[in-house]
Amino acid sequence: MNNDTVKKIVLPLLVFVLIIQFWSEISNIVNGFPTPSETYKAAFGGTNEDGEIIKGVLSDPFYVNNQDDKGIFWQIIESLKRVFAGFVLAIFVGIPIGLFVGMSKSAQYALNPFIQIFKPVSPLAWLPLLLFIFQDINMTAISTIFITSIWPIIINTALGVRSVSQDYMNVAKVLQFSPLEKIVQIILPVSVPYIFTGMRLSLGIAWLVIVAAEMLTGGIGIGFWIWDEYNNLNYHNIIIGIIVVGLIGFFLDIIMGKIADYFDYTKKGRV
Amino acid sequence: MSEKFLSLNNIEKRFPIPNKPDYVAVRDVNLEIKKNEIISIIGHSGCGKSTLLNMISGLDAQSEGHILLENKEVKGPGPERAVVFQNHSLLPWLSVYQNIEMAVKKVMPELTSAELRARVEKFVSMVNLDHAKDKLPGEISGGMKQRVGIARALSIKPKVLLMDEPFGALDSLTRANLQEHLMRIQQSVQNTVIIITHDIDEAVLLSDRVIMMTNGPEATIGEILEVNLERPRNRVELQSDPEYIRCREAILSFLYEKFAKDDE
Known part of the structure; x- marks a missing residue:
């Protein structure tokens, strides 16, 4: 192991110790704030003060007591389903719009002001309106994620299209490519890395937004679960929830990055 | 005619x-x-x-x-009217073979897949790139890229x-x-x-x-x-050929005496 590898392992461990220390201090100051050891017990199980054996949130994630009381695994699955539904919908709508905006100056002039205005609006601002339209928790959450995800996809796809070099278009002209052939053979391959950057951004934000959205819509899902644990005064579970949400977001980003690299011609065959 | x-x-x-x-x-x-x-x-x-x-x-x-x-x-x-571009303009996500194939496929859609393959291979060989046909443009030298550009242009029978x-x-x-x-x-x-x-x-x-x-x-x-000058021409022999020298001088005189240009 070289010096750098050692640093990569030792330094985060040091920071971890510091965080635990800091957390313990907060538990001392704030009355009732869960300590690291209590939280660990809540996560992985153990014996409580009365000597009873309790199951942890993470050691027993698959339980189903009733419709409203399911393990954390099911909460996460529910959230992931919504995120993917909204995300996939945004891909199918966003990429064609992005191609259109990137290829046509007129489309760009027509749509750009609205993209710029709606992009900075927190997707949660749409939520009450969507709830009013759909009157359904799932549809509301999915469409909130859709609105969240679509802007980076549109913007990055259009950026990718505009990055297509005139040289490639000249090749297409000499070969007399039809507009469809231009898209499939030239524009899409060039844009793919940009599109995936957009998708990666979108997925990241979608995972951020779903937690907040589910707190508002209620029902099931990791966001609602965290809120519910607050109402049940299970503060240690909130901390577990935060860590779990973070880990899943981290893995989603890694997976998305790997997929993006796979389709990115600039990452292949470089000498 | x-x-x-x-x-x-x-x-x-x-x-x-x-x-x-x-x-x-x-x-x-x-x-x-x-x-x-x-x-x-x-x-x-x-x-x-x-x-x-x-x-x-x-x-x-x-x-x-x-x-x-x-x-x-x-x-x-x-x-x-096929063009060989100065910067080769190969599509970087396609291999040498695929770059030529794309052009042939488009211009000669009537070819069977065997004929298509034969034609692409013929032009890959013509520029001596058989060993590099599955490489991406990013993996080959500038001269090789330009040879692919020439093969691509010639393959569509311009x-x-x-x-x-x-x-x-x-x-x-x-x-x-x-x-x-x-x-x-x-x-x-x-x-x-x-x-x-x-x-x-x-x-x-x-x-x-x-x-x-x-x-x-x-x-x-x-x-x-x-x-x-007769073909095939040999660049070494040409150096002392009176016709070659005459042509060179004619161009030199045109570019540097009649139409000299100062650097801007």
């Missing part, structure tokens, strides 16, 4: 400049090019030689005049091969090597070739005629030089 193969009649190209009279890049260009002839267009930078080539390829439209290929007016780009400073970005040894490739290929597949260049030796070595352009703006054809 009529000698007229490709003719340029009174070609003029103007570029509009806001609030000023148009910039006239080239004007009064008249030229007849015979079938299977190799011509070079040489001139200082800014003489509109690339503009001229772009008008022949159809990537750019002339402001005045007509371009006729086999008595048909040239309108817009098309595969019968009537005219247009080369826009094809070897301009390469070092002189690679350039010489590619010139040899081109001459060898030309020996086997007769083609009409127009080469834009600013290299005097390249022009004499490769061409049947050298078109010398005056300086822009309002550039036009200054002189046309016939190169009466």
Whole structure:
């Protein structure tokens, strides 16, 4: 192991110790704030003060007591389903719009002001309106994620299209490519890395937004679960929830990055 | 058979400049090019030689005049006028083989998959790239990329091969090597070739005629030089050939005495 590898392992461990220390201090100051050891017990199980054996949130994630009381695994699955539904919908709508905006100056002039205005609006601002339209928790959450995800996809796809070099278009002209052939053979391959950057951004934000959205819509899902644990005064579970949400977001980003690299011609065959 | 193969009649190209009279890049260009002839267009930078080539390829439209290929007016780009671009313009996500295949597939959709493969392989071999056919453009040298560009252009059976400073970005040894490739290929597949260049030796070595352009703006054809050298030509032997020396001197005198250009 070289010096750098050692640093990569030792330094985060040091920071971890510091965080635990800091957390313990907060538990001392704030009355009732869960300590690291209590939280660990809540996560992985153990014996409580009365000597009873309790199951942890993470050691027993698959339980189903009733419709409203399911393990954390099911909460996460529910959230992931919504995120993917909204995300996939945004891909199918966003990429064609992005191609259109990137290829046509007129489309760009027509749509750009609205993209710029709606992009900075927190997707949660749409939520009450969507709830009013759909009157359904799932549809509301999915469409909130859709609105969240679509802007980076549109913007990055259009950026990718505009990055297509005139040289490639000249090749297409000499070969007399039809507009469809231009898209499939030239524009899409060039844009793919940009599109995936957009998708990666979108997925990241979608995972951020779903937690907040589910707190508002209620029902099931990791966001609602965290809120519910607050109402049940299970503060240690909130901390577990935060860590779990973070880990899943981290893995989603890694997976998305790997997929993006796979389709990115600039990452292949470089000498 | 009529000698007229490709003719340029009174070609003029103007570029509009806001609030000023148009910039006239080239004007009064008249030229007849015979079938299977190799011509070079040489001139200082800014003489509109690339503009001229772009008008022949159809990537750019002339402001005045007509371009006729086999008595048909040239309108817009098309595969019968294949272009070898200076920066090769290979699609970087396709392998050498796929770059050529894409062009052949589009221009000859009637080929069966076996015929397609045979044709692509033939042109890969023609530029000696069999060993590199599955490599991506990013994995091969500049000279090899340009050979792929030439193979791609020839594979679609063009009537005219247009080369826009094809070897301009390469070092002189690679350039010489590619010139040899081109001459060898030309020996086997007769083609009409127009080469834009600013290299005097390249022009004499490769061409049947050298078109010398005056300086822009309002550039036009200054002189046309016939190169009466037997083929195949050998660059080493040519160095002492009186005809070669005469041609070189004629171009040198045109570019550096009659139409000398100061560096801007």
